[in-house]
Amino acid sequence: MASNTTLSGGLGNDTLTTGDGNDSVTGGFGNDLVSTGAGNDTIHAGLGHDTVDGGEGFDLVQINGNRDNFDFEVVNGRLVARSSLIPAYSSTSVTNAEIFTFTSQLAGTKQVVVATNEDQASAMRLYLALFDRTPDVGGAEYWLGQVDQGVPLTDIANAFLNSTELQSNGELSDDAFVDLLYQNALGRSPDDAGKAFWLEQLQSGVSRAEVALDIVGSPEAADTIDSVLLPTGVATSGDDTIDLTVGQDTIDAGKGFDVVQVKLASELASSDYSFSVDDDGLVATHNSDSSLSFTLKNTEVLSFGTEDNVVIVDNEDNAEAMRLYEALFDRSADVDGAKYWLDQLDQDAVSPTDVANALLNSTEFQDANGSLDNDAFVELLYQNALDRPADEAGKAFWLTALEDGTATQAEVAIAIVGSPEAADTIDNVQIIPANQA
Numbered sequence: 001m002a003s004n005t006t007l008s009g010g011l012g013n014d015t016l017t018t019g020d021g022n023d024s025v026t027g028g029f030g031n032d033l034v035s036t037g038a039g040n041d042t043i044h045a046g047l048g049h050d051t052v053d054g055g056e057g058f059d060l061v062q063i064n065g066n067r068d069n070f071d072f073e074v075v076n077g078r079l080v081a082r083s084s085l086i087p088a089y090s091s092t093s094v095t096n097a098e099i100f101t102f103t104s105q106l107a108g109t110k111q112v113v114v115a116t117n118e119d120q121a122s123a124m125r126l127y128l129a130l131f132d133r134t135p136d137v138g139g140a141e142y143w144l145g146q147v148d149q150g151v152p153l154t155d156i157a158n159a160f161l162n163s164t165e166l167q168s169n170g171e172l173s174d175d176a177f178v179d180l181l182y183q184n185a186l187g188r189s190p191d192d193a194g195k196a197f198w199l200e201q202l203q204s205g206v207s208r209a210e211v212a213l214d215i216v217g218s219p220e221a222a223d224t225i226d227s228v229l230l231p232t233g234v235a236t237s238g239d240d241t242i243d244l245t246v247g248q249d250t251i252d253a254g255k256g257f258d259v260v261q262v263k264l265a266s267e268l269a270s271s272d273y274s275f276s277v278d279d280d281g282l283v284a285t286h287n288s289d290s291s292l293s294f295t296l297k298n299t300e301v302l303s304f305g306t307e308d309n310v311v312i313v314d315n316e317d318n319a320e321a322m323r324l325y326e327a328l329f330d331r332s333a334d335v336d337g338a339k340y341w342l343d344q345l346d347q348d349a350v351s352p353t354d355v356a357n358a359l360l361n362s363t364e365f366q367d368a369n370g371s372l373d374n375d376a377f378v379e380l381l382y383q384n385a386l387d388r389p390a391d392e393a394g395k396a397f398w399l400t401a402l403e404d405g406t407a408t409q410a411e412v413a414i415a416i417v418g419s420p421e422a423a424d425t426i427d428n429v430q431i432i433p434a435n436q437a
Contacts, residue, residue, distance in 0.1 A: 004039075009046070022057075040141075045092040051078070053252070054097040056237070058141045061094055067102040067110040067226070077235040077242040077251045077260070079114060095235045095254065099140055110134045113144070115230045116238070118217065120147050123156050124228040125216035129185035130160045134227040157209035174202045181212060185221045235298075239339075244294060250280060252297040257339050259301045264292050270304050270332075275430050282312055282432055300342070301335050310427075311338045314434040316418070318345050321355040322429040323417035327385035328359050329368070332428040352418075356410035374402040377409055385422045 004021035009028035016025050020038040027034060027046040034043050038056040045052065045063050052061055063070065063081060070081050075093065081100060083090035094100075100112040111134040115121035123143050127135040135143075143156055160166060172180065178198045182190040190198075198211055215221060222230070233242045237255040243263050244251060251260055262268055272292075273284045281297035296302060302310040309332040311322045321341055325333040333341075344350045350358075359365060372380065378398045382390040390398075398416075401407040407415070416422055 013048075043097070045081075047090055049091045050093065052092060052094045052097060054094070056096070058099075058144075059097045060099050060101055060137060061092060061097045062101045062103065063092060064103055065090075066104040066107040067112065068107065070102065072112075072229060072231070074231050074233045074243070076244055076246055076249050077233065077240070077253060079229070079231050079234050095252070096237075098144065099135075099137060101137070111137065111140065111227060113140050113228050114234075115144075115228055116236055117147075118230065119153055120144055121222070121228050121230040122153055122213055122217045123147050125185065125221055125225045126157055126160050126212060128225050128227055129181055129212055129216045129221070130166050132184045153213050154207070154209045157212050158207075161208055161212070174199055177202075177208060178211070181215045185216050185225060186218075187224045247286070247290075247292040247294050250295040250297065251299065252281075253299045255298065257300050257342075258298060259303055259335055260296060260299050261303045264294075268292070268304055270302075270308050270310050270428055275310070275427060277430070277432050282430055301333075301338055303335065306334070307331060308428075309333060309335065309338070310430060311342075312430050312432055313342065314432055316431065317352050318342055319423070319429050319431050320352045320414055320418045321345055323385065323422055323426045324352075324356055324359050324413060326426045326428060327381050327413055327417050327422070328356075328365055330384050352414050353408075353410050356413045357408075360410060360413070374399055374409075377402075378412070381413060381416045385416050385426060386419075387425050 003019070005018045005023040007016045007018060007023070008026040009016055009030065009032050011029045013030040013032060014028065015033045016027070017035045018025060018037060018041070022039045023036050023041045025034050025036060025041065026044040027048070027050045029047050031049045032046070034050060034052045036043065036053070036055050036059065040058045041054055042060045042062060043052050043054065045061060054061070065083065069083060069085050071084050073080050073082065078093040078095050080091055080093045098114055100114070102110050102112070113124045113135050115124055124135050124140060127133060127139070146156060178190055178195055182188060201211060202208065234240070235242060235252060235254040235258065239256040240253055240258045242251060242253055242258065242260050244260050245263050247264050253260060272287055274287060276283045276285070280295050282299070283295050284293060284302070286292035296312065299312055302312065311333050313319050313322060322333050322338060325331060325337070341355050345355070369380065378390055378395055382388060398412050402409065402412060417426070
């Protein structure tokens with residue numbers, strides 16, 4: 001059974017790591033690195049620039065200060081809460097946390113829930129729309145869990161509507177109900193046309209739960225209710241697309257099939273970088289400007305644009321399959337193709353040779369090359385995969401194998417892309433061993 005741990009940092013820059021219990025960690029002063037494992041953890045951020053990974057579970061980040069004095073932004077896959085009063089001295093950069101609590105003597109306690117999808121966001125916005133308050137921690141954990149289990153949003157809205165907290169307002173007429181939603185969720189009185197529309201909806205049989213959900217799901221409510229965040233580009237346990245905007249940093253994209261899009265400067269390409277692997281992950285070193293370098297962990301595709309991707313795999317079979325894109329199509333793997341074939345390979349549903357046969361029979365290959373004889377096919381593989389003409393001995397070897405039936409075109413393609421020369425030449429496929437990915 002996992003034990004619960006309490007850790008506190010001091011005045012310096014501390015690294016605080018816990019296990020799988022329900023842990024409590026206090027950062028203190030300094031620029032602290034906090035990592036908590038599974039469990040429902042509470043992380044108290046201090047002064048300084050703290051980096052927090054809440055891990056699995058329902059995790060809370062507590063910040064001393066008024067919510068109104070903090071701005072949120074996404075930087076390199078992390079949600080950053082930055083003090084607008086002392087931005088140079090206080091920020092908290094977070095992944096894998098579900099709720100922030102801001103505590104201030106003047107403003108009291110306010111929660112900010114981090115939703116991962118529109119349904120979660122709508123459910124959490126009901127707190128302000130119907131109760132005129134931010135979600136409490138226990139309620140947020142419960143209802144987010146209900147959303148994730150597939151409970152319909154209308155059932156959740158009805159639970160709010162039937163709660164003792166809302167019933168304390170007494171019996172609300174339709175008119176008063178619409179006024180309540182506008183004031184709480186939109187921060188204004190209803191306009192005449194809007195009010196007339198919703199009253200007509202209610203009188204024609206649309207339920208109050210449906211009206212409440214329509215209003216909290218509107219763009220205006222999303223802009224108004226700052227106690228619920230639905231950030232894009234934050235690393236989660238799902239499939240993420242993360243914008244890389246600051247170099248010399250490490251992005252840990254987490255679980256799932258994750259794409260990191262390079263947006264450090266205009267017109268950057270994979271050819272501007274050299275790639276290596278160390279204990280931290282894939283290191284991308286810019287060839288002339290170190291400020292544009294970075295490191296990736298738990299990332300499947302590094303994208304410099306639609307036609308310029310680097311696929312990151314953890315074994316040679318997957319690498320061979322991804323190199324086929326260069327060998328047969330003269331391009332890097334597209335994101336959807338990489339995701340599909342890597343998933344199939346990881347499930348042992350196909351072999352690299354199966355992938356080769358599928359690509360050889362694809363419309364893209366047939367349209368570009370027509371019916372290639374064996375001589376032309378071998379030349380294509382050498383030019384695309386090895387970036388040189390076929391040498392006489394090599395060409396003769398592969399032609400003999402093809403013509404006497406020892407190998408199919410798919411098998412020859414796999415053999416060539418699996419060679420050390422192809423691995424050195426095709427730099428849009430990188431291997432990070434599974435224990436380092």
